[in-house]
Amino acid sequence: MLKNSSILITGGTGSFGQKFTQLTLKKFKPKRLIIFSRDEMKQWEMAKLFKDDKRIRFFIGDVRDKDRLHRALQNVDYVVHAAATKIVPTAEYNPFECIKTNINGAMNLVDACIDQKIKRVIALSTDKASSPINLYGATKLASDKLFIASNSTYARGNQTRFSVVRYGNVMGSRGSVMPFFLSLKENKELPITDKRMTRFMISLDQGVELVWHAFKDMVGGEIYVKKIPSMKVTDIAKVIAPRAKHKIIGIRPGEKLHEQMISLDDSNTTYEYKNHYKILPQIYEWARDNFRIKNGKKVSKGFIYSSENNGQWMTKAELHKWIVKNYSHIGKI
Template sequence: MLSEKSILITGGTGSLGKALTKEILSKPNGVKRLVIYSRDEQKQFQMAQEFPHNLYPQIRFFIGDVRDFDRLKRAMRGVDYVIHAAAMKHVPIAEYNPMECVKTNILGAENVINACLETDVERVVALSTDKACAPINLYGATKLASDKLFVAANNIRGWNPIKFSVVRYGNVMGSNGSVIPFFLDKRKEGVLPITDANMTRFNIPIQGGVDMVMHALEKAWGGEIFIPKIPSYKILDLAEAIGPKCEKKVVGIRPGEKVHEEMISESDSFLTYDLGKYYTILPATHNWSIDEFIAKHNAVKVKEGFKYNSGTNDEWETIEGLRELIKVHIDDTFEV
């Protein structure tokens, strides 16, 4: 699927962007060009050391912001696939700087869509978050708006055969700013701050996020929101897994934070199908046959009122299981 294709990743110097880069460059029938588009020159410099041009001649580093439409359009010339991973994602920072979050996550999404429509891009996959489902914070609200924009982009493409889709998942293990690296750092002080003792979160290794993006690139018909079937963990179990001898100090929920995360709401259930490995929320308006989609994917409609919530999930990580995941996916020297 990637052979002789050109791919652009917005936010390509982030945790998932780097994992996608490694995955894409490892394919035997390689890509023609891989453009890493981001605004952080230091991260681009560091990433260029990991992927030197003499070993990976197909990689290009392109300084740019998704807020800059002209720069985006220039970067997308000759690009076949776009993976949109750029976002302002820290919940408290977004609450304090709301318009900055809106400009990046909503207006930036609009710029990506329009730049793709005005060039020769064939497929677009946008990254979402569990916080976009029934959002209570600004970050989640902007990502919900972004999801809606990418889904609706399939309705305004006209003659253009381009396909837009979305992947939505929970907390990625070890991603920048996530709780596991935070706890690993804090355990040196002997105290792990717990926002709420009842808190739960979805959990997905970074490879799981990469696999979803690649699945959507290859399989999407246009307008789907793909959601993985993944386990949850209790925040107290995670704290025990990382720092069994540490004090667990309850400090209270941060602005805009949920006790439990949700990726499919009851309202979404009317358009949600079970695909086996993934769920998908289908678009209310589409230009393909639902019956054909169901037959092609062996899709099964979920029951009305179904919801996918980290607090009521059927699958849970154990303390020992979390320790093993940390050792495998984050720090192979990890010991309690």
Template sequence: MSVLTGSDILVTGGTGSFGKAFIRYALDNLDPNRVIIFSRDELKQWEVRQLFGDDPRLRWFLGDIRDRDRLHRAMHNVDYVVHAAALKQVDTAEYNPWEFVRTNVIGSQNVIEASIDAGVKKVVALSTDKASSPINLYGATKLTADKLFITGNHYAAAYPTRFSVVRYGNVMGSRGSIIPKFRALHAEGKSLPITDLRCTRFLITLPEAVQFVIDSFEQMQGGELYVPRIPSMKVTDLAQAIAPGAALHDIGLRPGEKLHEEMISPEEGRRALRVGDRYALQPDLATWGYVAPEHGESVVDGFHYRSDNNDEWYSIDQIRKILESDV
């Protein structure tokens, strides 16, 4: 039985790819009292309501995380919060930096303060690989948000609320995935554009991402930044799994894009422990009584976690089987 079983759960950004997968898992496996979907787009909320047949356990709150008062109202009697709301498009962030700061940074602080005020027990915030050694505005805002959530445990030291962060990379099957584009181009007999033929990425599916978040609620004390230990893949292998025999052409890295995905930088690696299926970055300073997990294993000096130095890799056949499972 999960700590979430029978509870009241709020999901910010709940109409996104992760939110929909999390809602389905919660309804099917957690027997929740309520799942509150907090998002700002009424059309997306209507579309997601159709997916779940107006399940009476679901509550629909229109609101923006920039609006602290609305968050306060939505969090009344909430036990657990999954913070998935964010602006995410890298190129859009470069043209609209202040809007990303308002949502990803100020909005995150609003979630923290509303959670403490409402007496929420635990909050898990979703991060991104782009927050590790950020080279673009989006990554910088998410790194800031990560630090805000870890520091939120200082603010909440005399309160019951605790905060942790999960960080993973691109999710296979999520909105904006390259997979539908590759399939469409292959059907037309066209060459597939690869940003750089040397690119590698971590591979995680939506069900795996949801389970990782669920397990993080179980394990967290507050203050951890969790990173899943998952296989890497070559982007060219992904293309061949989607479109066997297709021609590929190199179009070069886009602004703000990395050749390899990084989830733990060398500097962060000094605080990393290997704990079962994950790495846990320990907080630098913990005034709320944090104790490192007894079963955590130290990593080697100079450790960093990047998709090209991983010790696990997916083959083309393994990627194809994942694609065929319709994740």
């Protein structure tokens, strides 16, 4: 599907965008991959990483600017929406700015994609959009609803389809706890917000593969949730700095004790597959649509997919192996 196509990724200089670019160029050999973001320095650094690959185009712009999006999307086939204001405390203290990017930006992208007749759009969501307790999560829930409901326009003759992928803590991404712990691994003490805290564990590669699967599988309106293991934050700290003591500092404003990706209410329209779940929308009877359900099996009544009640857990040995493979440049762990 993506072979010889034109793809645009918003927020493309982030951890996900760089990994998506690397893997997609190698696997699908698209004709053109456009990095749309607002930071020229990050684009400059990314261009050096990819050694001026002629298939990569860089486009300075902000999802808050619909006119700029409209121009960037000209002759594009597929879009991945990764741009967001996503640091939880930052969103709590700068709510207007978070709303402008995460909600208004989503609205702008939906309009621009429809106007430019984009074929398929995948928006990246977060565990924090499930039963949100912070502003970031609330804005991403609103964003998810916008992308899902926008499929009703294609039902009236428009060809653009919108779906969402949702996952939790991405191992090694700039916003995750792992790089933070690694930067302090020589210290005698590591700060821990709460010793009970758990997180889902997914690699960037797995996140990219989920987006690929969604592009191939989607009808429009689905939220894809990958099955991934959980881990206690204290165990992550023990793997990275086994001799360091843990200082409990308390949960930050808006932070959750556990990650949740499928809520009790969402489970009413959630289906299970071999490697993922699919939350179908409650509007337009789409949750009963066999084209969307395919070979899925309805989850049990009362199902909740949360990091503390997950049936799959990552061991310390598995995490150690992953860190050695991906962080060999920082020395022995």
